Amino acid sequence: MSALTGLLATPLLWLAATLGVFEIFERLSQRSGRHPLCHPVLWTTPVLIALLWATGTSYADYQADTFLLSFLLGPAVVGLAVPIWAQRERIARLAVPIVLSLAAGAVTSIVSAVGILSLFGAPADILASIAPRATTTPVSMAIAQQLGGVPALAACIVLFAGIVGAMTATPLLNAMKFDDYRPRGFALGVSAHGFGAARAFQVSETAGAFASLGMALNAVMTAALLSLLAIFL
Amino acid sequence: MLAAIFLLLACQLIGEALHRITGLALPGSVIGMVLLLGWLALVRRERPTLGAVSGWLTAHLSIMFVPAAVGLMQEGPALARYGLGLALATGVSTLLTIAVTALVFRWALRRFTPEEVGKRPVQPAERGA
Numbered sequence: 001m002s003a004l005t006g007l008l009a010t011p012l013l014w015l016a017a018t019l020g021v022f023e024i025f026e027r028l029s030q031r032s033g034r035h036p037l038c039h040p041v042l043w044t045t046p047v048l049i050a051l052l053w054a055t056g057t058s059y060a061d062y063q064a065d066t067f068l069l070s071f072l073l074g075p076a077v078v079g080l081a082v083p084i085w086a087q088r089e090r091i092a093r094l095a096v097p098i099v100l101s102l103a104a105g106a107v108t109s110i111v112s113a114v115g116i117l118s119l120f121g122a123p124a125d126i127l128a129s130i131a132p133r134a135t136t137t138p139v140s141m142a143i144a145q146q147l148g149g150v151p152a153l154a155a156c157i158v159l160f161a162g163i164v165g166a167m168t169a170t171p172l173l174n175a176m177k178f179d180d181y182r183p184r185g186f187a188l189g190v191s192a193h194g195f196g197a198a199r200a201f202q203v204s205e206t207a208g209a210f211a212s213l214g215m216a217l218n219a220v221m222t223a224a225l226l227s228l229l230a231i232f233l
Numbered sequence: 234m235l236a237a238i239f240l241l242l243a244c245q246l247i248g249e250a251l252h253r254i255t256g257l258a259l260p261g262s263v264i265g266m267v268l269l270l271g272w273l274a275l276v277r278r279e280r281p282t283l284g285a286v287s288g289w290l291t292a293h294l295s296i297m298f299v300p301a302a303v304g305l306m307q308e309g310p311a312l313a314r315y316g317l318g319l320a321l322a323t324g325v326s327t328l329l330t331i332a333v334t335a336l337v338f339r340w341a342l343r344r345f346t347p348e349e350v351g352k353r354p355v356q357p358a359e360r361g362a
Contacts, residue, residue: 022296041295045302052306059307066300072290073297075241077262078248079287081269082280094349097341105334113326120318126311133323134330137298142260152304153311157319159302161327169331176332180351183338191330194294214334220263227259 011065014057018066021047034202036166036195041159073138077219080136084216087209098186102214105190106221109134129153132222133161136193139219143226158193165192166199181207189214237283241290244269 007013025040025047032038052062063070084091091098113130122130128149132140137158144154169188178184185207188196193215201208248265251257257264273280305312312319343350 018299019296022299026295039295041299041302044296044299045305048299048303049306052303059304062303063300069297070300073294074245074262074265075238076287076290076294076297077260078241078244078265078269079283079290081244081266081273082284082287083291085270085273094342094346096345097338100341101334101336101338104337105330108333109326109330112329113322116322116325117315117318120315120322122315122318126315126319130319130322130326133326136294137301138294139260139263141298141301142262146260150304150308150311151301153308153319155298155302156305156308157323160320161323164324164327165331168328172328172331173335176335178335178339180339180342183335183342186338187331187335190334191327220267223259223263227257 011068014062014065015068017051018044018048018069021051034198036163036199039159039163039195042163073141077136077138077142080216080219083212087213090209091213094182097183098213098217101183101186102190102217102221105187105214106134106218106225109191109218110222110225125149126153130157131226133157134191134193135219135222136215139223143223147226147230159195162192162195166195169196169199170203182210185210186214189216190218193218234282234286237280237286240269240272240283241265241286244272 022040022044025038025043028043029035029038029040048062051057052059110131113133114127117127117130125148128147129144129151130153131147131149132143132154135143135158137155140154140158141151143149145151165188169184169192173184173187181204185197185200185204188200188207189211190196191214192199197208197211197215200211244265245262246265248263248268249261251264252259252261
């Protein structure tokens, strides 16, 4: 057995465990037709936490071993520029509605989330974790860290927001009598990031394209708004 | 392939540097994304490998935030105490944001770009996560 203990000093075990567990839930998610409640992160996370607990592994060790995965978030966020660039003509044509509704949505999201949570007497670090709740996870974690929040909590909040948005947008927007897929998709992307975009693609290609756009633009808008706020506070 | 990876890393590197030098609260990766947009606008050409690399990264975004989500194991007390508030604030904020964004979009579309009303252009779409 002692021949194997040296292995634990390498990232191999937890990196492999993370990929393996994720792949299982990824397949289940595919089989469910990408139901929001079957999102692989939602199930991979508790299973890994249980494994870490069962083996007495500290989070710091796990975090160090899976650094390779979290590092990729940075270049992935940079790469979001590519789909935005691909849609520049559409953005230019609808610049006014896009900019106005983006600003309104970003402000609504931050003010309502932080406002409601502050009624529960939550301290500043918890409020900072919910402020970027509408942005795509890597951006929300980066913003939460910037503002003195908890990245893990921000990631969990964003997941929950995505599930709520993906499950309620269609009945909500139908009740509000929206028949144009552009505002429908865009609103879904602004409020529920990638989950919203995935849901929008199930409904229509146009809604999906506008949802991707909303997600990408709101990542920048919310980051910019909260940065400004951080400077003045 | 390497050129595309280099471009992404270089944008992030400069973004992180700007973030540190200016003290801007904008995350370095988000600044890097804006820089890449600027670069794409400046140097116009077809970039199939950049599309492939960034598309691959976007397609696998989910697993990249598993390590951070597992950090939740340290947040038990905060979740126990503010779980209800967090769920309520997140849920209400999500619905409200969808409604406000869609309403303002529809209003602005009719008010400022009436020629676009009723048009629903379809283009090959890009997915994100």
